[in-house]
Amino acid sequence: MTQNYRITLLPGDGIGPEIMAVAVDVLKVVGKKFDIQFEFQEALIGGAAIDATGEPLPSATLDTCRNSDAVLLAAIGGYKWDSLPSNLRPEAGLLGLRAGLGLFANLRPAKILPQLIDASTLKREVVEGVDIMVVRELTGGIYFGKPKGIFATETGEKRGVNTMVYTESEIDRIGRVAFEAARKRSGKLCSVDKANVLEVSQLWRDRITQLSQEYPDIELSHLYVDNAAMQLLRAPKQFDTIVTGNLFGDILSDAAAMLTGSIGMLPSASLGAQGPGVFEPVHGSAPDIAGQDKANPLAQVLSVAMMLRYGLNQPEAADSIEKAVLQVLEQGDRTGDIISPGKNLLGCRAMGNALILALEAQ
Numbered sequence: 001m002t003q004n005y006r007i008t009l010l011p012g013d014g015i016g017p018e019i020m021a022v023a024v025d026v027l028k029v030v031g032k033k034f035d036i037q038f039e040f041q042e043a044l045i046g047g048a049a050i051d052a053t054g055e056p057l058p059s060a061t062l063d064t065c066r067n068s069d070a071v072l073l074a075a076i077g078g079y080k081w082d083s084l085p086s087n088l089r090p091e092a093g094l095l096g097l098r099a100g101l102g103l104f105a106n107l108r109p110a111k112i113l114p115q116l117i118d119a120s121t122l123k124r125e126v127v128e129g130v131d132i133m134v135v136r137e138l139t140g141g142i143y144f145g146k147p148k149g150i151f152a153t154e155t156g157e158k159r160g161v162n163t164m165v166y167t168e169s170e171i172d173r174i175g176r177v178a179f180e181a182a183r184k185r186s187g188k189l190c191s192v193d194k195a196n197v198l199e200v201s202q203l204w205r206d207r208i209t210q211l212s213q214e215y216p217d218i219e220l221s222h223l224y225v226d227n228a229a230m231q232l233l234r235a236p237k238q239f240d241t242i243v244t245g246n247l248f249g250d251i252l253s254d255a256a257a258m259l260t261g262s263i264g265m266l267p268s269a270s271l272g273a274q275g276p277g278v279f280e281p282v283h284g285s286a287p288d289i290a291g292q293d294k295a296n297p298l299a300q301v302l303s304v305a306m307m308l309r310y311g312l313n314q315p316e317a318a319d320s321i322e323k324a325v326l327q328v329l330e331q332g333d334r335t336g337d338i339i340s341p342g343k344n345l346l347g348c349r350a351m352g353n354a355l356i357l358a359l360e361a362q
């Protein structure tokens, strides 16, 4: 029986529309292959939404997303909107989407693919076999805490303020996601915080430690975030699942990306307790290469695979996409972000075409 899904597409800004076009082509082919019917509805977010409506997240966009089975987001942001007040910037649209859909858990896998071992800036023996899952809290912490703003002091000097806040329940719910993820993987969980300095991190560490009593089969460790950043580059294979707050997870997942060869390879899934998830690359809108057909669409395409696996329960279709990605890499196809002497340098569109051929040939 044909399965029907309504997918909201949020292409956003910069390279967003270029990589989204590839993702949609891939979904159409996968739909035919697995007898899945996708109904696409496109909506505005970020700079594109600001230009059209004056707001980074029009309420119509949130309604469209809520009224769908899954949301596929590319990226938002760009130089054009950088001087707007923070509540009107494209990034506010992204944060509003995450909060509006209650997407507190962001899963960011960083796995080195055998074909890309020599594309990492780290030595082969350091990265070979790396397979990390960063579980990042996504709707709390310093990106959402209050007070926030730029205020004038009594002397008239400006003072910028953001506040890192976590409640016990926010820590517990992301902690549970991470312990469960670790249980499905190798049973090791590392919690990353800054408990030597921040009270919010002391609470984080206490709660995660407390929670570990419910998961006696999971080996829990704790690291301060500065050490964790260093360890990720020194000996990344010591990590399996990492759980951390919003800001630390944002930074550590970009660092983890470079273990895999390029940030253009890393997908993510943003999930809540119920309702549609948002599936999006880890990277941003790459304004430096936008409109030049240079973007790597693979993080977006692998986010489609995460959507099929985690959002729509279509694991075979997800497997098929991941297999096609391995196939194009195996045949030597590379976009310019991946260090690859002697390989076929392709643009975004051509990489998409190669993927389609690989899917059709399966």
Ligand SMILES: NC(=O)C1=CN([C@@H]2O[C@H](COP(=O)(O)OP(=O)(O)OC[C@H]3O[C@@H](n4cnc5c(N)ncnc54)[C@H](O)[C@@H]3O)[C@@H](O)[C@H]2O)C=CC1
Binding pocket: 015, 074, 075, 076, 077, 078, 079, 091, 094, 263, 264, 265, 280, 281, 282, 283, 284, 285, 286, 287, 288, 289, 294, 295, 296, 297, 299, 337
């Ligand atoms: N989820 C989102 O929509 C995110 C949006 N942003 C926004 O994106 C804009 C640019 O931010 P940046 O700090 O430059 O981060 P970025 O991730 O957009 O780019 C960093 C570097 O990686 C390269 N890169 C990123 N994705 C690539 C891809 N798929 N293929 C090839 N190269 C790729 C870029 O060309 C750039 O040199 C900003 O406005 C920022 O706020 C940043 C991160 C996440």
Ligand SMILES: CC(C)CC(=O)C(=O)O
Binding pocket: 091, 094, 095, 250, 282
């Ligand atoms: C614009 C940021 C809030 C988004 C980001 O960097 C991310 O989610 O990785």
Ligand SMILES: [Mg+2]
Binding pocket: 250, 251, 254, 282
């Ligand atoms: Mg980021």
